[in-house]
Amino acid sequence: MSTLAVDRDEAPLIRLAGLRVSFGGPADAVCDVSFALQPGRALAIVGESGSGKSVTARTLVGLTGGRARVGVDRYEYRGRDVSALHDREWRRLRGKEIGFVTQDALVSLDQLRPVGKEVGEGPRLHGEAGSRAQLRARVVSLLRDVGVPEPELKARQLPHELSGGQRQRALIAAALALDPALLIADEPTTALDVTIQAQVLELLEATRERGKALIIISHDLAVVSRMADDVLVMRYGEVVERGPADAVFGDPQHAYTRKLLDAVPSAHSRGARLSPSSAPRLATASSDDRTHVAERVGGFDGPLLRATGLFKSFRGPDRVSRTVVQDVSFELGVGETLGIVGESGSGKSTTARLVLALERPDAGTVELAGKPWSQLAERERRSRRQDVSVIYQDPLSSFDPRWPIERIVRDSVDKSHIGDGRARVGELLDLVGLERSLRHRRPLELSGGQRQRVAIARAIAVDPAVLVCDEPVSALDVSIQAQVLDLLADLRDELGVSLLFISHDLGVVHHLSDRVLVMKDGIVVEQGLADDVFLRPQHPYTQHLVAAVPRLEVEAPRVAA
């Protein structure tokens, strides 16, 4: 992977042994983490939420947090014991010796101060700013080095005037301002569009090639597999597997690592299950009185959903009208899955709202089973709304906070007039793999994956012909994502429901969709069969997008479903 010849015997820059962190809970947040890292090498710490990977990273610079209890057997930086430094001593190391790129790139710069001030903060704090003009020149050259265009202008601007990618670059520039020997990057590409993500990864790679040691924290195995020399896989605060990246990704030893690798959706996983077979599977739909979608559509053999020439524009707070959806047309057949991919601001979510008739198109129509849909008056549409239902990225906000699970699902059940209300709720919970005992819980008391299952139960309770899924797995950990994607695939196959599946994640869309629509700036740039679009993209934008997707460098042998 790395072209750099590394002397394995070279003294490590940083050596950590037996790190334990506790926040006073029953279990330690971090338990016995050890590693050593030499200059010019990259270590990746991967894991899902709650694995302790970010806590570990923050502890490396003495910023674990107020109530944390930290214990360590040995922590050396450049051979010096730093396990018991005071905050004042830590401050001399932070920024100067160890650069840190924090999580949430988009909000990690002070919104009220010019970008240049943030980039120049390190030098100023460490007394290396020199004159005002010298500092300004240094900031501009730092920004130029990380590839921010027009660095003089951008240094004077506020963070919100920069694009997401530029903000992340500026943040990296700020971390590199004092030329530290070690750079720690905590989820450096999360929340960035895929094309920007690829550029940021290149920037980090270039930093390492200049001889810096790099620690990357990520939940995304594909991102990590591209960069890392060594990998630590963490779960519940413990390191479950460690070793050279090739070995960990090529021949994982621990079951959890294998599960994580299997859970990554991609072209290769099409038609296969992502979650281990022990995960709850779809129970067979048992109600006899539900009519099959195809039957209900009866006689009509055209596409189930047809969108023709949709336009939609919104007026911003500055009263300027922006066209968000432009001339979007597509069809969705019975039992088919149509994926819509695009980066942020591409108009994919607005398209979903038009299909749901929550917004009225400025021009164009949506037809459902050959009959008008978007043009109907709300009053006429209401009785047919059960034909199209929806699940959102954030299920929690879509539940009435007062209601327990049972009532949330029951509300939809009653609307559908299928089966006996109470019994049907139980069936639906079984169907989506939720224990019936959870029915009296409130949404706040459930995990993210459970909430999304409730949302799915509510959505299919009305026996829809079309299920619109708007980024349904974006907020979920990869193993939970795998379960939800499996559930959606099962529902589609068993119930014959058609899916309109919206996501920014090409792998997810490719995994699930029969056909896909690629959107950019409100326009459909390319559409076709999933394999055609993703494996043989025609439009330059699609090509660019596909090329930018980080892939697992080593394909793990996949377990058949």
Place this chain on the structure above:
Amino acid sequence: MARRLGGAVFVLWATATFTFVVQLFMPGDRATMIINTQAGNLQSPSAEQLAALNARYGFDDSYLAQYVRYIGDLAQGDLGISYNQHQPVTEIIAAQIGPTIVLTLSALVLAWLISLVVTVLATGRDNAWSRAATGFQIVTAALPPYWIGTIFLVVLSVQLGIFPVEGSNTLVGTILPAFTLAIPLSGFLGQITQDEFARVLDQPFVTSSRTRGIGDLGVRLKHVLRHAVLPAVTLSGWALGALFSGAVLIEVVFSRQGIGGVLVQATNGRDIPLVTGVMLASAAMYIVANLLVDIAYRFIDPRLKSA
């Protein structure tokens, strides 16, 4: 900004119209009431007396004519004639409002100072000071200003004799009333600022700054404070109105010269032009204060300038 100015003019016009309508539709005949308040007792005035008064105040004109005259007079700073004091309301207010403005503004500054110091030093530290500060703010926010004033008066002036008992408009005479007025407001602004401060303290950009080696006090002053004051700054226009309410009470507690005494007297004497005049003056100041707050906000949050 032009829109904000337009909005300010609208609110000013609407408040004036509101006070006009109140005067017009208050129960009882206005001329009779003026005679009653002047005489100090109830009587049945003669038709001539009434006619003379109606002619003098123009009560016989159509409502529209009266309204046009009222707004026209207002535009020239004329708020009408006081029923009791027979002087132009504008003059009465102008003579008394100075000390009140000094009092409210010093209270506003003091309240901000107290709440900022407490917030910066105590927020987000897991210790007794932090909890004490929160408790202090909840308690002070609930204290009625007249009660604090009375305690101060009894303890510091009557018992210890540190401050003058009778109100005066000297610097020393202003200290106690200003503190009295500032304490509940500081509790209120402090609660809002402290909530926001705690929230901002957990923001990624704060952690980010710490990773560059900034100290705790540094990050609080340079990064967090500026974000944390924004919600309370927005409320400063409102706070000034609240201070006016408090000032009326405080001026009575400390027998201090100012608009409070005028207002209470006018209310007791049902001197409607004077009461509405004071209200309009305070509304005008509220509006000006809000415009200033807008400007201050833009200064603190430069995002609005570039947007």
Place this chain on the structure above:
Amino acid sequence: MSTIAIDAPGAAGAARIGALLRSLPVGVRIAGAIVALYLLAAVLPGLLQPHDPFATDLDAALQGPSVAHPFGTDQSGRDVLSRVIEGTRQSLAIGVGATALSFVFALALGIAAGLGGKLVDGAINRFLEVLFAFPILFVALLFVAVFGQSVTTQIIAVAIGTAPGYARIIRGQFLTVKGSAYVEAARAVGHSYGKIVRQHVFPNAMRPLVVMFTLGVGQAIVWASGLAFLGLGVAPPSPEWGALLDAGRAYVTSAWWLELTPGLAIVVFALSVTIVGRHVQERLEGKVKVQPL
């Protein structure tokens, strides 16, 4: 967040209430006990009074606080503590009455704005903006000036003064709930507007109002006492707290307890109600935003 026992009567309910009580912070428990004490004083003042609140004893006039008279005696030698207890019922009644009336105005405006569509909302919002230009006490004073001085005008004056603040909060509640994702989800299921308003908007928007009302009673008593302090409330012979304040003002320099003890009664009540109310609110809603009135 654990579910809070309100709907389970009987022995199980009592056990749950016991568990709930034990889960409360000490400060909240004390505040709750104080509020309960005030309620008792309002219902059965005789239980708590050490003396007859109306019995005069000129030999014992204007005595400072002592064991026999914890709050001292007034110019007629009446026990001030007993008088403060006697005044609880009327003072609380004024507070509850003013808040209730204020909520009637505020609900009418807030709901109309929240549900009435853009035009109505714009108009009401403008109207509220205009009212906000007047300080609360000034509005109350104007009302007293126009209608003369009485308990009724005192109540209405406080109600009118505080109503715009509540109206704005209620309007905000309705708009937030109306724009929430769960209302949209209910639309997508095919529920009618009326059903959504009944089923989601009203219950969720109104839920915080119970606590808001409780907090409001404390505030209303403070405002009403302010009016009384200025001599514009209940007339002095009555032991109502504001009236006691008004009567005590003449003696501030000589007999401070006459002014400070009724004030203390008001402050302790307002504070206890605030502590209890905020705690309940935090349990129900999560973190509470402090809002101006």
